[in-house]
Amino acid sequence: MRSPKDFFAPLAVGAPEPVRQIPFRPSRMIHFFDPGNERMAAKVPEMVPKADVLLGNLEDAVAADRKEAARAGLVRIAREVDFADTQLWTRVNSLDSPWVLDDLITLVTEVGDKLDVIMVPKVEGPEDIHYVDRLLAQLEARAGLTRPLLVHAILETASGVARVEEIALASPRMQGISLGPADLAASRRMKTTRVGGGHPGYLVRTDPVGDDLSEGRVTYQQDLWHYTVSRMVDACVAAGILPYYGPFGDIRDTVACEDQFRNAYLLGCVGAWSLHPAQIAIARKVFSPDPGEVAWARRVIAAMGDGTGAVMLDGKMQDDATVKQCQVIATLADDLAA
Ligand code: GLV
Numbered sequence: 662m663r664s665p666k667d668f669f670a671p672l673a674v675g676a677p678e679p680v681r682q683i684p685f686r687p688s689r690m691i692h693f694f695d696p697g698n699e700r701m702a703a704k705v706p707e708m709v710p711k712a713d714v715l716l717g718n719l720e721d722a723v724a725a726d727r728k729e730a731a732r733a734g735l736v737r738i739a740r741e742v743d744f745a746d747t748q749l750w751t752r753v754n755s756l757d758s759p760w761v762l763d764d765l766i767t768l769v770t771e772v773g774d775k776l777d778v779i780m781v782p783k784v785e786g787p788e789d790i791h792y793v794d795r796l797l798a799q800l801e802a803r804a805g806l807t808r809p810l811l812v813h814a815i816l817e818t819a820s821g822v823a824r825v826e827e828i829a830l831a832s833p834r835m836q837g838i839s840l841g842p843a844d845l846a847a848s849r850r851m852k853t854t855r856v857g858g859g860h861p862g863y864l865v866r867t868d869p870v871g872d873d874l875s876e877g878r879v880t881y882q883q884d885l886w887h888y889t890v891s892r893m894v895d896a897c898v899a900a901g902i903l904p905y906y907g908p909f910g911d912i913r914d915t916v917a918c919e920d921q922f923r924n925a926y927l928l929g930c931v932g933a934w935s936l937h938p939a940q941i942a943i944a945r946k947v948f949s950p951d952p953g954e955v956a957w958a959r960r961v962i963a964a965m966g967d968g969t970g971a972v973m974l975d976g977k978m979q980d981d982a983t984v985k986q987c988q989v990i991a992t993l994a995d996d997l998a999a
C-alpha cells in the first residue's frame with residue numbers, strides 16, 4: 662500500500678510562492694451536521710453544493726445514547742449521497758471515550774473510500790496522533806483502501822496547545838488543526854462560558870483624560886484567542902499543514918461571528934467551522950480574498966517584475982518581502998477560482 666508520504670510533494674526550499682504541502686482543496690467552511698438527526702441528514706444533499714466541507718459529527722453535541730445512531734447515519738449518508746467536489750469529513754469521539762474504537766473501525770472499513778479527513782478531538786500530544794495513524798494504517802489495509810485518510814486535530818486542551826508544534830509534525834497524514842475554544846476555555850480554566858468570540862470583560866481602555874479616571878476613556882475589546890490562533894498558525898505553516906478557527910456559538914450574532922472569522926483569516930487561518938447554514942455564507946465571504954485586495958496584490962506583483970528590488974506604488978514602498986505577501990493573496994484567489 663502507498664504510504665501517505667507518497668501523496669504529498671516535499672517542501673520546496675526557497676520557492677518563490679508560498680510553500681504548500683497539502684494539495685489545495687477549498688475548505689473555507691467545515692459545516693457540521695448530526696448524521697443521526699433525520700431532519701438534518703435529509704438536508705445533506707442540498708448542503709453539498711453550498712459547503713466546501715461537510716462534517717458528520719459523532720462527538721460532543723451528540724448525546725451518549727445517540728452515538729450509535731449517529732455513526733450508522735453517517736455510514737448511510739456516505740454511501741447514498743453524491744458529494745461531488747465537496748469533502749466529507751467526520752469528527753470521531755475522543756480517544757479516551759468508549760466509542761472511538763468503533764467509530765474508527767466502522768467508518769474506515771465501511772466507508773473509508775468516501776471520507777477525506779478524520780477530525781480527532783481533544784488531542785493532548787503527538788502520541789494521540791501516532792495512535793490514530795497506526796490504527797488507520799491497519800484498518801486501511803484491512804479494507805483494501807488505496808488512498809490514505811488524513812487526520813485533523815482539534816486544539817482544545819492546555820496540553821495540546823503546549824505541544825502544538827509536535828502535534829502538527831506527528832504524521833504525514835496531518836491535514837490541519839482547528840482551534841476548539843469551548844473545550845480549551847474549560848481546560849485552561851478561563852472564565853468564559855461562550856463558544857469562541859470575545860468577552861465584554863476582556864478589554865483595554867485608553868489612559869484617563871486629566872484627573873478624571875472614570876470619563877472619556879475609549880474602550881477596545883480584545884481577542885481572547887489571538888495567542889492560540891497565532892501559535893497554531895506558526896505550528897501549522899512550519900509543518901506544511903492548514904490552520905482553522907473552530908466554532909462560533911452565538912448563531913444570532915452574525916456580526917461577532919464575522920469579526921472572529923476575519924481575525925482568524927488575517928492571522929493566517931484558511932477556514933472556520935460552520936454550525937448553522939447562516940455561517941456558511943459568512944465563512945465563504947471572509948475566507949475568500951477581497952477582490953480589491955487581489956487587484957492590489959496583482960498590481961504589486963506586476964510592478965515588482967522578477968520580485969527583487971524596490972518600487973513605489975501609490976506612495977507605498979514595495980520590495981522582495983511585500984511581493985511575497987501579495988503572492989499569498991493572489992495565489993489563494995487563483996486556487997479558489999480554479
Ligand atoms: C470545539 O470542539 C470546542 O470545544 O470549541
Ligand code: MG
Nearest residue numbers: 721817841844
Ligand atoms: Mg470541543
